[in-house]
Amino acid sequence: MTDMETTIQLNAALDAWGTAAFETVLKADIEQLDAACLPLQQGLSYSSYACDEDIKLVVTNAAEVSGTLQVRAGVFYNGIIAGCSCADDPTPADTCPEYCEIQININMQTAAAVISLLVS
Numbered sequence: 001m002t003d004m005e006t007t008i009q010l011n012a013a014l015d016a017w018g019t020a021a022f023e024t025v026l027k028a029d030i031e032q033l034d035a036a037c038l039p040l041q042q043g044l045s046y047s048s049y050a051c052d053e054d055i056k057l058v059v060t061n062a063a064e065v066s067g068t069l070q071v072r073a074g075v076f077y078n079g080i081i082a083g084c085s086c087a088d089d090p091t092p093a094d095t096c097p098e099y100c101e102i103q104i105n106i107n108m109q110t111a112a113a114v115i116s117l118l119v120s
Contacts (some may be wrong), residue, residue, distance in 0.1 A: 007039055010106050010113040017062075017069055026071065027057045030104070030115075039117035040077055043100025047079030051095060054078055060101075069106040072118065074099060 016025040031037070033055070040050035056076040063070055078095035101118040 006035040006047050007114050008033070008113055009111050010104070011111040013113075014069065014106055014108065014111040015035070017064075022062070026059060026104075030057045030073070031055050031088045035077070038075065038115060039102060040075065040079075040098070040100065041069075042117050043075070043102075044079050044098055045100075046098060049080050049082050051078040051080060064108065067106075067108045069108055071104040071106070072099050072101065073104065 005104070010026070010029055013022065013026040013029050016022040035041070035052040035055065036051045038055070040055075044050060054077065058074040059071060060074060061070075061072040077098050077100075079098045080095055102115055103118050104113055104115050106113040
């Protein structure tokens with residue numbers, strides 16, 4: 001595991017694998033996570049700090065490979081460009097839309113999931 005990966009438990013998503021509810025359950029599990037549990041900070045392109053709110057996941061592929069459920073997904077989220085926060089700082093704390101792609105590997109036995117940033 002690298003510094004761009006986080007391990008979490010995705011029991012509900014694993015239980016839903018193979019059903020019509022899988023994508024909905026996985027999205028709900030991931031979207032409720034704190035931004036620190038996802039590699040969003042490393043995926044920034046336009047801003048300097050990843051925000052916790054309004055995280056949206058789009059599943060692009062899911063397949064079972066050698067006892068691991070491998071899910072690729074796009075993540076839409078917001079970031080901010082942090083200024084110096086001085087009283088006369090002209091830089092407003094507006095959000096910038098961000099996007100990155102992640103891979104979620106879920107162990108089919110334990111539901112332990114490793115989330116990593118896909119770097120293109």
